[in-house]
Amino acid sequence: MKLLIAFCCMVFLLWPMSSIAGQSKLQSRAERTRYAETSLYADVIDFIAELQRASANVKVETFTVTNEGRALPLVILSKPAISSPAEAAASGKPVVFIMANIHAGEVEGKEATQHIMRDVVTGSLGHLLDKIVLLVAPIYNADGNEKIDIMNRSAQNGPSGGVGVRENGQRLDLNRDFMKLESPEARGLIGGVFNRWDPHVIIDLHTTNGSYHGYALTYSPCLNPNSDRKLTSFAREKLLPDVTRTLKSKHKYNIYFYGNFADPTQPARELRPNESGDPKVWATFDHRPRFGNNYEGLRNRIAILSEAYSYLSFRARVDVTDKFVRAILEYVAGHAKEVVDLVREADRYSVATGTTSGNEEGFGVSFELKASPRPVEILVGSVNRIVDPRTNRPRLEATDEARPVKMTEYGEFQATRRIRPPAAYVLKPDQRKIIDVLLAHGVAVETLTKEETFTVERYTVNEISRAQRAFQGHKEARLKVTASETREKFPAGSFLVSMNQPKAALIFYLLEPESDDGLANWNFFDEELDNGAKEGGPAHYPVFRLKTEIRTPRQLLKR
Numbered sequence: 001m002k003l004l005i006a007f008c009c010m011v012f013l014l015w016p017m018s019s020i021a022g023q024s025k026l027q028s029r030a031e032r033t034r035y036a037e038t039s040l041y042a043d044v045i046d047f048i049a050e051l052q053r054a055s056a057n058v059k060v061e062t063f064t065v066t067n068e069g070r071a072l073p074l075v076i077l078s079k080p081a082i083s084s085p086a087e088a089a090a091s092g093k094p095v096v097f098i099m100a101n102i103h104a105g106e107v108e109g110k111e112a113t114q115h116i117m118r119d120v121v122t123g124s125l126g127h128l129l130d131k132i133v134l135l136v137a138p139i140y141n142a143d144g145n146e147k148i149d150i151m152n153r154s155a156q157n158g159p160s161g162g163v164g165v166r167e168n169g170q171r172l173d174l175n176r177d178f179m180k181l182e183s184p185e186a187r188g189l190i191g192g193v194f195n196r197w198d199p200h201v202i203i204d205l206h207t208t209n210g211s212y213h214g215y216a217l218t219y220s221p222c223l224n225p226n227s228d229r230k231l232t233s234f235a236r237e238k239l240l241p242d243v244t245r246t247l248k249s250k251h252k253y254n255i256y257f258y259g260n261f262a263d264p265t266q267p268a269r270e271l272r273p274n275e276s277g278d279p280k281v282w283a284t285f286d287h288r289p290r291f292g293n294n295y296e297g298l299r300n301r302i303a304i305l306s307e308a309y310s311y312l313s314f315r316a317r318v319d320v321t322d323k324f325v326r327a328i329l330e331y332v333a334g335h336a337k338e339v340v341d342l343v344r345e346a347d348r349y350s351v352a353t354g355t356t357s358g359n360e361e362g363f364g365v366s367f368e369l370k371a372s373p374r375p376v377e378i379l380v381g382s383v384n385r386i387v388d389p390r391t392n393r394p395r396l397e398a399t400d401e402a403r404p405v406k407m408t409e410y411g412e413f414q415a416t417r418r419i420r421p422p423a424a425y426v427l428k429p430d431q432r433k434i435i436d437v438l439l440a441h442g443v444a445v446e447t448l449t450k451e452e453t454f455t456v457e458r459y460t461v462n463e464i465s466r467a468q469r470a471f472q473g474h475k476e477a478r479l480k481v482t483a484s485e486t487r488e489k490f491p492a493g494s495f496l497v498s499m500n501q502p503k504a505a506l507i508f509y510l511l512e513p514e515s516d517d518g519l520a521n522w523n524f525f526d527e528e529l530d531n532g533a534k535e536g537g538p539a540h541y542p543v544f545r546l547k548t549e550i551r552t553p554r555q556l557l558k559r
């Protein structure tokens with residue numbers, strides 16, 4: 001396990017200017033090639049340089065350098081121009097962050113964000129900067145992007161010039177790395193964008209494949225029930241329905257909450273003889289915060305996942321992604337104060353209570369999908385299958401079919417077991433590697449300035465089971481524990497992690513031993529727990545729980 005290192009200091013830089021001939025200035029590679037090709041890293045960098053030439057309202061930072069040495073740009077669009085998070089906060093405007101290309105085979109967001117930045121700087125979207133600060137990371141998985149090949153995602157309907165690969169340069173899926181932070185991209189994103197700029201709204205752009213549905217794009221808010229209910233409701237019940245209506249009325253696009261059918265290729269089929277269960281189901285994906293949208297929710301921020309439909313043409317996918325993002329930006333600009341107030345209130349609530357709105361009875365540690373109370377009309381689609389002569393593989397093209405079929409929707413999760421959070425977690429000085437992960441997530445940690453003995457809850461580990469197959473280089477661990485009260489001595493330098501801070505929900509998820517996406521799950525405690533078991537006695541989980549805050553000399557730990 002690599003130790004996490006502190007996020008390096010930020011470097012401002014002006015991207016090297018390069019000349020692009022005539023008309024191609026401020027056109028994406030997709031536009032220049034009539035949607036035959038997607039942008040390379042150099043195209044995106046050149047485009048950003050042109051944006052900077054066109055307007056003083058464009059600033060650029062590097063938020064990380066990838067495994068293969070590519071500096072990842074964060075474009076800051078604001079009016080008047082700002083260069084620091086303090087200036088963004090002082091503006092009182094919501095900060096909206098758009099990230100694209102986390103999966104580098106899913107390329108339309110990378111093109112759409114270039115078009116949107118252009119229109120913010122030079123055209124029809126300029127008014128947005130009166131109300132919001134816009135941050136854009138158009139090419140998050142740059143290393144994956146550069147491995148363009150026509151055989152990647154060959155069933156996807158273009159671009160014909162091929163796309164990049166899903167994984168980063170160390171073969172990690174960056175949309176499974178939000179908790180363990182093993183990639184320079186994730187560490188840079190969390191340190192250099194989320195902790196540094198603290199965006200109120202985060203939009204993450206993807207392409208979906210699988211179920212043959214009738215939507216041009218599907219979307220999801222945070223799905224983890226431990227998130228602040230008021231924030232998630234704002235996205236689920238207000239922002240997204242409004243944006244959905246806009247896309248239908250202004251652009252004739254059908255969009256809806258993300259889902260998959262029970263039978264992805266025969267969505268509306270009837271139950272077969274000798275078959276049980278419901279064949280007509282529309283179910284969302286996952287509640288775990290290894291996924292960006294769920295992680296961002298646990299940080300008390302508004303998250304929106306966007307999934308353009310893989311079997312639409314590349315041009316149509318760029319277009320619907322573009323229209324979706326524009327509609328979100330307009331909505332946030334029109335509700336700027338509400339967004340800022342909601343986020344501030346969610347943070348204030350966590351600081352005051354150590355929990356989030358809707359989780360006063362304890363945070364969930366296990367979850368299940370919740371069925372809609374009544375059937376919902378879901379648009380069923382279909383595809384034409386052709387063999388692409390360039391790859392000799394099947395390629396799927398969406399037909400115009402969008403037939404409403406009533407089915408049960410499983411669009412939300414609910415907790416099936418809850419645990420009351422402690423007032424604070426306490427860790428001994430030998431747990432520094434765990435503390436480093438917490439610090440990387442922006443969690444506030446204090447250290448005891450003298451030895452103390454506390455009454456704490458201690459977990460005894462009764463069972464550790466590990467997955468048979470490795471996933472992302474890990475055999476994920478599940479622990480079964482029992483808690484008991486004990487007096488425990490903590491030397492000076494022990495770590496105190498109070499839950500009375502904005503990231504209470506995230507801290508709980510990272511540190512609880514039975515969490516399904518915490519540091520125990522990702523093997524951070526394996527060596528210690530296995531050694532404990534070898535010594536004969538029961539293994540104790542090295543994170544202790546203080547039931548009530550204790551007044552004791554302490555100091556804030558600086559990274």
Ligand SMILES: [Zn+2]
Pocket residue numbers: 103106175206207
């Ligand atoms: Zn994706």
